[in-house]
Amino acid sequence: MRHEAGEAGCRTREVDDLAQEHVTVWARPERGTRGPAAVHSRAELTAVAVELADRSGLAAVSTRQVARALGTGQASLYRYISSRDDLLDLMTDAVAGEVGLDVPLGGDPVEDLVALASRTKAVHLRHPWLSDVPPEPLRLGPRGLDYLEYALRAMEPAPLSGRIKMEIVALMNALVAQFARTELQTSRGNASRQAAQTAHLGEAASRGGHPHVAAAMADRTETDPAQVPRDLSSR
Amino acid sequence: MRHEAGEAGCRTREVDDLAQEHVTVWARPERGTRGPAAVHSRAELTAVAVELADRSGLAAVSTRQVARALGTGQASLYRYISSRDDLLDLMTDAVAGEVGLDVPLGGDPVEDLVALASRTKAVHLRHPWLSDVPPEPLRLGPRGLDYLEYALRAMEPAPLSGRIKMEIVALMNALVAQFARTELQTSRGNASRQAAQTAHLGEAASRGGHPHVAAAMADRTETDPAQVPRDLSSR
DNA sequence: AGTAAATTGCGAACACTGATCGCAGTTATG
């Protein structure tokens, strides 16, 4: 695990050791020229890791399990990557490449971005672990760079600064992740446990003076998206 | 760690073992009546954990470190909570209580929600680890319930279904988290490392046929928020 | 050709992590 602050755990965003360079995977070359030919490759590592995550969740992507699925020793992985985070970067970039970028732009930034977001959400649904990858800033690989380029191209007509445009992309992706989360949760998600949770929450709400929560939980109405007013105000 | 799928790691959202009840912290009572008085309390645990996270990040909140900061044994923590996730729930609920909910509502859902979001963002800035807590669905404690109640009250005039309103709250919080992330990243954030990353990215962009990315990175313009058109279209 | 440098796979270890078990001691209830 990351020993940056002397402790381990989930992917952290701590202060970097100033002594450490901490280069990205994309900065280091995959192979030198000297030694024997490598048996595997970063692409193979990535494919196996993605497969593993698709089947068993992001937590299943441990160095040992990936190594086993690859048929190699655990320590051997570190010949291809220098940390588990590198592997996450590779995985993220790989699935970013699954978003189709050959769709021609229509010219309206909003419409084009919405279409891109929709295709991105599809990728999230296909790779549920993607919503669980902690959002690290600015760790784009080649595919992610293509993605960003496409999004910025879509926003070309908009009179906004570059920084704002990039923040918009990040924002859009956060929204996509959230949408994907709720969609996954309602679909694949354990109706029994869900109902129990909801019931318990509703009960707690009605018991403790939270009438609006109780009402919202009891509301079985399906809102027709077409009749939702644009500005959310009352009728 | 969670042994749900036989593996450990970051806070996962795997399939629950059907044999396991997996009750929330809020469902279990803090203390029984029989034994000797407990030396500490959930509130004390929570306070120490929040303090620890504020200073050293979410990864520093390990059972051992919390126990040490509390002056007790590691295994003793499990008398108050049944998993580390419980502790995260407690922490989240505690800081949710820091959002002021005594601000009177104006009546316009959008305005009121924006104000609430702004106050929520302030809490995120005060507790940077909050953006790192993996968003688990529907694990509200009492404070979170109050928060939800307030938000739903703000949306009372809006003709939307309860489900949609709750999704809106989740969406808003995802947005707040994203805003907090970028804000934290640009403020507290390691100018040297950041500049290096940006430069490296810009170079890669200009080298590999990503003109829009290169242009956006080079753009030092500060967009005046006042003159951004409402619909993002061209001028 | 021959030497030196670089690289590979990997077993073994290290420093962590969350969680469980069992036990002595303490308290309230029947």
Add this chain to the structure above:
DNA sequence: CATAACTGCGATCAGTGTTCGCAATTTACT
């Protein structure tokens, strides 16, 4: 007063990411 419940906690387990050193292998530079 006995029994049941609870506490604190040392020891331990299974799992994690990462490092080190070593034999083997391949390339590059004399």
